[in-house]
Amino acid sequence: MNAHPSDQSVFVRACRGEAVPYTPVWLMRQAGRYMVEYREMRSRVTFQELCRSPELVAETTVFAQETIGADAAIVFSDLLLILEAMGQELNYPTGGPKLGSPVRTAADVDRLKVADVESDLAYVWEGIAATRAGLQDDVPLIGFSGAPWTLAAYACEGGGSRNFIHAKSLMYRDPGAWTALMDKLVEGLVPYLVGQVKAGAQVLQVFDSWIGALGPDDYRTFAKPWTARLIRAVKEQCPDTPVIHFGTGSATLLGQMKEAGGDVIGVDFHTDFAWARDLLGDTPAQGNLDPILLLAEPDYLCERAQRIVDANAGRPGHVFNLGHGILPPTPVDNVKRLIEYVHEATSV
Amino acid sequence: MNAHPSDQSVFVRACRGEAVPYTPVWLMRQAGRYMVEYREMRSRVTFQELCRSPELVAETTVFAQETIGADAAIVFSDLLLILEAMGQELNYPTGGPKLGSPVRTAADVDRLKVADVESDLAYVWEGIAATRAGLQDDVPLIGFSGAPWTLAAYACEGGGSRNFIHAKSLMYRDPGAWTALMDKLVEGLVPYLVGQVKAGAQVLQVFDSWIGALGPDDYRTFAKPWTARLIRAVKEQCPDTPVIHFGTGSATLLGQMKEAGGDVIGVDFHTDFAWARDLLGDTPAQGNLDPILLLAEPDYLCERAQRIVDANAGRPGHVFNLGHGILPPTPVDNVKRLIEYVHEATSV
Numbered sequence: 001m002n003a004h005p006s007d008q009s010v011f012v013r014a015c016r017g018e019a020v021p022y023t024p025v026w027l028m029r030q031a032g033r034y035m036v037e038y039r040e041m042r043s044r045v046t047f048q049e050l051c052r053s054p055e056l057v058a059e060t061t062v063f064a065q066e067t068i069g070a071d072a073a074i075v076f077s078d079l080l081l082i083l084e085a086m087g088q089e090l091n092y093p094t095g096g097p098k099l100g101s102p103v104r105t106a107a108d109v110d111r112l113k114v115a116d117v118e119s120d121l122a123y124v125w126e127g128i129a130a131t132r133a134g135l136q137d138d139v140p141l142i143g144f145s146g147a148p149w150t151l152a153a154y155a156c157e158g159g160g161s162r163n164f165i166h167a168k169s170l171m172y173r174d175p176g177a178w179t180a181l182m183d184k185l186v187e188g189l190v191p192y193l194v195g196q197v198k199a200g201a202q203v204l205q206v207f208d209s210w211i212g213a214l215g216p217d218d219y220r221t222f223a224k225p226w227t228a229r230l231i232r233a234v235k236e237q238c239p240d241t242p243v244i245h246f247g248t249g250s251a252t253l254l255g256q257m258k259e260a261g262g263d264v265i266g267v268d269f270h271t272d273f274a275w276a277r278d279l280l281g282d283t284p285a286q287g288n289l290d291p292i293l294l295l296a297e298p299d300y301l302c303e304r305a306q307r308i309v310d311a312n313a314g315r316p317g318h319v320f321n322l323g324h325g326i327l328p329p330t331p332v333d334n335v336k337r338l339i340e341y342v343h344e345a346t347s348v
Numbered sequence: 349m350n351a352h353p354s355d356q357s358v359f360v361r362a363c364r365g366e367a368v369p370y371t372p373v374w375l376m377r378q379a380g381r382y383m384v385e386y387r388e389m390r391s392r393v394t395f396q397e398l399c400r401s402p403e404l405v406a407e408t409t410v411f412a413q414e415t416i417g418a419d420a421a422i423v424f425s426d427l428l429l430i431l432e433a434m435g436q437e438l439n440y441p442t443g444g445p446k447l448g449s450p451v452r453t454a455a456d457v458d459r460l461k462v463a464d465v466e467s468d469l470a471y472v473w474e475g476i477a478a479t480r481a482g483l484q485d486d487v488p489l490i491g492f493s494g495a496p497w498t499l500a501a502y503a504c505e506g507g508g509s510r511n512f513i514h515a516k517s518l519m520y521r522d523p524g525a526w527t528a529l530m531d532k533l534v535e536g537l538v539p540y541l542v543g544q545v546k547a548g549a550q551v552l553q554v555f556d557s558w559i560g561a562l563g564p565d566d567y568r569t570f571a572k573p574w575t576a577r578l579i580r581a582v583k584e585q586c587p588d589t590p591v592i593h594f595g596t597g598s599a600t601l602l603g604q605m606k607e608a609g610g611d612v613i614g615v616d617f618h619t620d621f622a623w624a625r626d627l628l629g630d631t632p633a634q635g636n637l638d639p640i641l642l643l644a645e646p647d648y649l650c651e652r653a654q655r656i657v658d659a660n661a662g663r664p665g666h667v668f669n670l671g672h673g674i675l676p677p678t679p680v681d682n683v684k685r686l687i688e689y690v691h692e693a694t695s696v
Binding site: 172291324 | 511512513516517520521560562563564565566597599600617618619620623636638639640641643644645648652655671672675677
């Protein structure tokens with residue numbers, strides 16, 4: 001649906017595994033606190049006001065892409081908005097997001113709604129439409145959601161967590177309730193992602209940000225079936241839209257993540273990129289620079305970026321990215337330098 | 349040095365890779381907040397008073413081992429005590445340990461002392477001696493320290509961390525200062541561990557608790573040389589004392605950890621145990637149940653323990669343990685049940 005000039009961009013073609021004239025680059029959290037313009041905007045509006053304003057979403061997203069010269073834009077939004085649409089109160093105090101009424105029992109799961117995306121999350125689609133209108137025609141736009149496990153973990157913990165004790169306790173103690181929770185998430189996530197494509201996204205990324213909390217056995221039982229169902233359902237409706245499937249702490253899960261689906265598998269920085277590419281075979285891969293290298297001297301930053309280029313060894317289907325999101329103290333000049341460097345180093 | 353009857357225990361023999369009549373079990377943090385007796389003691393003394401009292405260390409350590417029926421005791425102590433001996437102020441407020449004057453520059457590294465273990469950490473050795481005296485003769489005692497990288501990370505961050513931005517920034521921006529910091533740590537750690545053996549420990553464990561923050565390239569450059577030097581130096585002085593080398597988030601590092609040294613490699617719960625044993629070959633392995641499974645129903649707990657026994661497939665040199673420390677809400681009865689179960693399931 002919605003053929004767009006940027007479907008032929010270097011980034012989208014790399015996602016399809018095609019040979020491209022240089023390795024495309026975008027960076028997770030490329031619009032955010034490391035930019036003074038973002039901090040200035042946030043001094044005027046809250047995080048939630050920003051997420052809910054299509055104009056500000058477009059402004060933030062387009063500004064970041066144009067400033068750093070990334071090969072794609074990713075819509076400014078947040079993984080947790082869908083949990084608010086499912087009935088959890090959502091706040092962003094200093095120190096990380098907080099969700100009200102954390103899910104701890106089967107009764108808590110029963111109380112959650114399936115997100116009514118049309119009525120409660122249309123503002124995300126409007127943000128995508130406004131961003132698409134604001135971007136240059138040749139720049140692809142990425143929409144995204146959390147993966148079911150990561151969202152369920154947030155719902156259970158009520159925010160960030162070190163051990164995921166509540167999520168895992170529910171998994172282990174009440175697999176029926178866990179199944180019901182994951183089912184509800186997927187039921188809302190499918191139309192949420194499909195709607196992002198309809199609104200103007202050329203590519204989707206599914207973030208399983210906390211999947212590294214699980215070992216391979218638990219992933220197989222408690223996470224993979226729902227991620228697979230989500231990606232399959234989205235691809236049925238949007239067969240031409242590449243889906244990037246990313247997790248962190250996922251080295252021991254990469255083979256299963258590939259099985260779960262995704263046209264591109266995102267690789268975190270704990271994983272040797274050459275090893276990951278061997279494991280993934282012909283499946284395109286995204287990654288995987290440690291974001292803290294963006295705080296190093298530019299020469300060392302470029303040396304480490306070169307190692308990833310070398311690890312890729314000229315294979316088609318590489319999207320250069322960080323192995324995790326940009327951190328707030330990152331110098332913008334280093335971000336620009338990295339992107340230029342990867343373009344130069346991979347130009348054929 | 350110090351031959352002891354428990355050198356012939358099932359646990360120590362398993363650490364040496366010998367065939368044993370059943371798989372020995374101990375659990376990281378087996379003495380701690382999940383026990384009401386521990387919480388009662390801690391209502392009377394602070395964490396640091398406990399660590400500094402040989403009598404209370406012995407009481408806590410011996411009580412836990414005897415209560416749960418573990419095949420080894422591990423001295424009650426803390427990784428960070430050596431950083432206090434190096435000159436960093438150390439406190440344990442609610443929310444995790446805090447170190448004063450975090451190390452951020454070469455000048456900060458210069459200001460750190462090499463720990464004078466004899467004068468500043470002798471209380472740990474006295475705790476080991478008292479514990480050894482309190483344990484049954486056939487129960488082996490484990491001494492321990494942090495690995496250099498994990499301690500350096502604590503020193504730089506000033507406490508716990510999500511991204512290890514300060515430690516990695518120092519590593520990447522000033523490798524000379526990083527080298528000096530790691531050198532100083534190892535210089536104190538060697539006599540610290542050797543002294544624990546002299547005081548009565550039969551086995552040592554080196555905890556690289558935060559090593560999972562590094563990818564394989566960074567581990568090779570910034571961590572492995574010092575861990576290797578530490579283990580080599582300790583083994584030169586204590587050739588008969590098994591060293592367990594444990595890390596978390598370490599799936600992508602296991603091969604290098606084996607190269608760095610250790611008679612036993614500790615495997616965290618993110619790693620498939622059969623895969624780890626194949627990778628490690630004849631090197632004994634410890635692990636690797638997810639500690640949150642101790643919050644599950646006993647039947648499911650035992651089912652999951654059985655999967656690890658099955659993954660080990662009868663290979664000698666397996667020490668059953670968690671893949672991470674016991675969490676405070678763990679029911680003591682589940683801990684006892686787990687240990688009984690593994691003993692029964694593996695008895696020959």
